[in-house]
Amino acid sequence: MEPFKKETKILLLPSLFILIVLGLFPTIWSIYLSLKKYNLTEPFDVEFIFFKNYINLLQDQRLYSSIVNTFIFLLFSIFVSLILGLILAICLKNINKFRTIIYTFLIVPFVLPPAVIAYNFKFMMNYDFGIFNTILLSIFSHKINFLGETSSALFSLIFIDIWQWTPFVTIILFSVLISLNPDPIEAAKIDGASDFQIFWFIVMPIIKPFIILVFLLRFIDVIKVYEIINLVTSGGPGTSTETINIYLSRIAFDWFDLGYSCALSIVLINIIIILTKKILRIFES
Secondary structure (H helix, E strand, C coil): CCCEEEEEHHHHHHHHHHHHHHHHHHHHHHHHHEEEEEECCCCCCCCCCHHHHHHHCCCCCCCCCCHHHHHHHHHHHHHHHHHHHHHHHHHHHHCCCCHHHHHHHHHHHHCCHHHHHHHHHHHCCCCCCCCCCHHHHHHCCCCCCCCCCCCHHHHHHHHHHHHHHHHHHHHHEEEECCCCCHHHHHHHHHCCCCCCHHHHHHHHHHHHHHHHHHHHHHHHHHHCCCCCHHCCCCCCCCCCCCCCHHHHHHHHHCCCCHHHHHHHHHHHHHHHHHHHHHHHHHHHH
């Protein structure tokens, strides 16, 4: 048994080395940079400022605006995709005809590259010649500047995200629903239970762990969303679609302020860890 333990430890060494190199070292280096004034436009003007970058975060109004945008994106995208995904999964379970064709079409949105989705929707939502406005103009004689107005741009991006990821939720929940044991459901029907009672008291407790899983996966995906927002609106018009990731990217790669961007990154990582723990506790209770 002892040699086996030694062999296991030896086999774990490469994984431990990769974890340190790719995980621990970059984190420590980011913390180190966050305590410095370090802008690539002034490479020789580097000095320790300790917690000044973190203090500046508390006074950054643009950061607060990006947090609000991220929260709105998070709230609508996750809950709408979960509700629609569950409804579609239930409908798909009760459909026998054309199920394979529908299932195939459901896979397409979340396997498409973000660039393909972004440019297609950017074209379809175009104010002058987009298909959405062509339909609106023919029916209501009115057009909407989906991506060019601050009141609609963020919700247009949320719509794109929901379109992309609702099928993902549907497929996971559908896979769970078709694997359910039908005996308790049949027994409940014999006892006179309604469809809602069967769903809420029998089906829901069984699929709850999978709903939690999907919620966490969507939370992780939405909190790191970047490509589609960057390609469709680049955070505009103004800062109306500027989420935390877009703002962080702007600080690091447009303004080259590595010290400030590292401070924001460290804070963001800790917020995500805390929120994930809170979400797990809420669902476990």
